[in-house]
Amino acid sequence: MDGLISTINSIKRESDMGIQIIATRPFNDQRPGTSGLRKKVSCFQQPGYLENFVQSIFDVIGDLKKETIVLGGDGRYYNRKAIQTIIKMAAANGIGRTMVALRGIISTPAASCVIRKYSLKGGIILSASHNPGGPEGDFGVKYDIENGGPSPEQLTEAIYRRSLEIDRYRIFDGPDVDLERVSEDHMGDMVVEVFDPIVDYVGLMEQLFDFDQIRELLSSGNFSMVFDAMNASTGPYARAIFEEVLNAPKAAVINAVPLPDFGGIHPDPNLKYARRLLEIMNSEDAPDFGAASDGDGDRNMILGRRFFVTPSDSLAVLAANAHLVPGYSKGLSGIARSMPTSMAPDIVAKDLGIPCYETPTGWKFFGNLLDAGRITLCGEESFGTGSDHLREKDGLWAVLFWLNIMAATGKSVQEIVEGHWRRFGRNFYSRHDYEGLEVDAANALMDHLRESLSDLVGRHFGGYEVEDADEFCYRDPVDGSLSTGQGIRIVFKKKSRIVFRLSGTGTVGATLRIYFERYEKDPLIHHQDIQKALSGLITAAGQIAQIRDYTGRDAPSLIT
Numbered sequence: 001m002d003g004l005i006s007t008i009n010s011i012k013r014e015s016d017m018g019i020q021i022i023a024t025r026p027f028n029d030q031r032p033g034t035s036g037l038r039k040k041v042s043c044f045q046q047p048g049y050l051e052n053f054v055q056s057i058f059d060v061i062g063d064l065k066k067e068t069i070v071l072g073g074d075g076r077y078y079n080r081k082a083i084q085t086i087i088k089m090a091a092a093n094g095i096g097r098t099m100v101a102l103r104g105i106i107s108t109p110a111a112s113c114v115i116r117k118y119s120l121k122g123g124i125i126l127s128a129s130h131n132p133g134g135p136e137g138d139f140g141v142k143y144d145i146e147n148g149g150p151s152p153e154q155l156t157e158a159i160y161r162r163s164l165e166i167d168r169y170r171i172f173d174g175p176d177v178d179l180e181r182v183s184e185d186h187m188g189d190m191v192v193e194v195f196d197p198i199v200d201y202v203g204l205m206e207q208l209f210d211f212d213q214i215r216e217l218l219s220s221g222n223f224s225m226v227f228d229a230m231n232a233s234t235g236p237y238a239r240a241i242f243e244e245v246l247n248a249p250k251a252a253v254i255n256a257v258p259l260p261d262f263g264g265i266h267p268d269p270n271l272k273y274a275r276r277l278l279e280i281m282n283s284e285d286a287p288d289f290g291a292a293s294d295g296d297g298d299r300n301m302i303l304g305r306r307f308f309v310t311p312s313d314s315l316a317v318l319a320a321n322a323h324l325v326p327g328y329s330k331g332l333s334g335i336a337r338s339m340p341t342s343m344a345p346d347i348v349a350k351d352l353g354i355p356c357y358e359t360p361t362g363w364k365f366f367g368n369l370l371d372a373g374r375i376t377l378c379g380e381e382s383f384g385t386g387s388d389h390l391r392e393k394d395g396l397w398a399v400l401f402w403l404n405i406m407a408a409t410g411k412s413v414q415e416i417v418e419g420h421w422r423r424f425g426r427n428f429y430s431r432h433d434y435e436g437l438e439v440d441a442a443n444a445l446m447d448h449l450r451e452s453l454s455d456l457v458g459r460h461f462g463g464y465e466v467e468d469a470d471e472f473c474y475r476d477p478v479d480g481s482l483s484t485g486q487g488i489r490i491v492f493k494k495k496s497r498i499v500f501r502l503s504g505t506g507t508v509g510a511t512l513r514i515y516f517e518r519y520e521k522d523p524l525i526h527h528q529d530i531q532k533a534l535s536g537l538i539t540a541a542g543q544i545a546q547i548r549d550y551t552g553r554d555a556p557s558l559i560t
């Protein structure tokens with residue numbers, strides 16, 4: 001009885017302070033995927049959906065009193081509404097200070113930068129990254145921890161478990177915060193600071209790269225570049241860095257204004273969706289350098305004049321040339337790549353005499369290696385590259401890295417990459433996606449593959465002999481944790497590989513990703529068309545996985 005009375009009294013006290021405790025019922029679908037919880041906007045608009053997930057985060061991360069978090073998103077539809085809700089929930093959950101990004105927009109790497117620079121408790125980033133935006137598009141929420149990186153699996157699982165039993169959330173009954181200007185105010189006991197994240201991010205880039213050398217290149221009159229921000233979060237950062245600080249001509253940044261629907265663009269920097277940039281880079285008078293970033297600014301695509309750089313190659317090139325860049329001139333401690341990423345970086349690591357780690361897909365698996373100082377650079381085939389400067393991948397960082405190498409060597413993108421192939425050999429690489437599959441069909445295909453693994457060794461497909469076949473599982477060398485079921489690998493003789501896995505970021509049906517790789521030392525073969533060079537492996541994948549039988553599809557919906 002006494003307990004009940006004291007609970008009632010404390011609820012009364014809180015409600016006098018403006019804190020409301022709202023009863024809610026769990027949703028059963030809030031398990032975060034490869035990078036946070038991603039769903040259709042309409043799903044997040046259900047009453048309590050966002051609130052339940054955010055409350056689950058707050059419940060799990062522990063004592064928040066006097067702690068500071070950062071809050072912002074990639075600017076997509078529902079961003080502002082969600083930010084206002086989360087500020088009020090933060091105030092009602094006893095957080096000391098919330099740093100909210102100006103206009104609610106922060107790129108994922110800039111959030112990581114702020115968490116690290118100001119030693120914050122963490123950050124809530126509202127992003128569905130490269131997924132389409134607008135009212136019909138996707139929305140997402142992820143929590144980054146104090147090292148500035150994505151929550152590790154144990155934490156996302158704890159948040160998910162909490163979401164299954166949640167029965168109330170806390171929210172402050174106060175006015176919306178003005179996100180249009182920098183300010184500092186109180187909401188209940190919490191300080192709400194609206195701040196501009198661009199300055200800190202630009203400052204960090206200045207420490208890593210030779211801005212004088214890059215400025216000389218960009219203002220020399222002999223060099224032209226274009227950066228496509230895809231109407232997403234990187235526009236203002238790119239303008240500040242390239243146009244204001246590095247003196248690139250005004251037209252260097254296109255699609256520079258963040259829009260809630262990304263202006264109808266699918267903000268995924270690849271050969272299908274970065275259409276405007278590809279038109280420019282394939283034209284007769286193409287600039288020397290082209291690049292694009294995704295919705296939340298952590299991905300990058302690098303292009304030369306009529307020349308595409310495969311992301312796996314990009315990581316290998318950055319590693320091989322890191323000594324030219326001030327922030328990395330002391331050498332690299334190691335490299336890591338996600339398992340499906342090509343083995344081009346491994347070859348460079350071997351040459352440099354440093355370790356190369358193979359991790360599951362998703363940036364969260366790099367965090368421990370970076371924190372322990374075991375690696376300096378890391379990357380994924382999915383247009384993601386980064387280093388120990390942050391704990392997220394970083395699109396503009398990769399672009400600046402390339403510009404720094406070009407400024408230091410005077411070479412074009414194509415010259416740099418072809419020189420790299422001549423020295424290390426070429427890893428022909430491509431990914432085929434089968435999007436929007438029926439979930440049951442995709443699972444059945446993977447189950448069948450899993451069951452057939454032991455029978456594959458020694459058999460021939462598409463002219464290749466299977467040497468090894470397994471399902472990848474990863475033992476984190478730093479904390480010993482085990483992650484199972486991370487993709488099926490089929491290794492062939494002649495240094496070739498196929499990897500199969502299901503995407504963990506989509507919101508409709510299932511996406512099957514198939515990754516192809518073939519190593520070729522002979523420079524005479526390096527100029528072959530990628531799909532042709534991989535055709536034997538593509539045939540092999542069709543036979544081994546019986547793709548047509550399981551999916552009813554004759555061809556992938558996306559080739560990168």
Ligand code: VG1
Pocket residue numbers: 034035128129130294298299338361362363380381382384502503504505506513
């Ligand atoms: C994809 C990529 C993966 C990347 C993830 C998040 O995941 O393959 O490499 O880390 O997106 O990137 P999946 O599970 O769909 O294959 V981002 O730019 O969305 O934060």
Ligand code: CO
Pocket residue numbers: 129130294295296297298299
């Ligand atoms: Co992204």
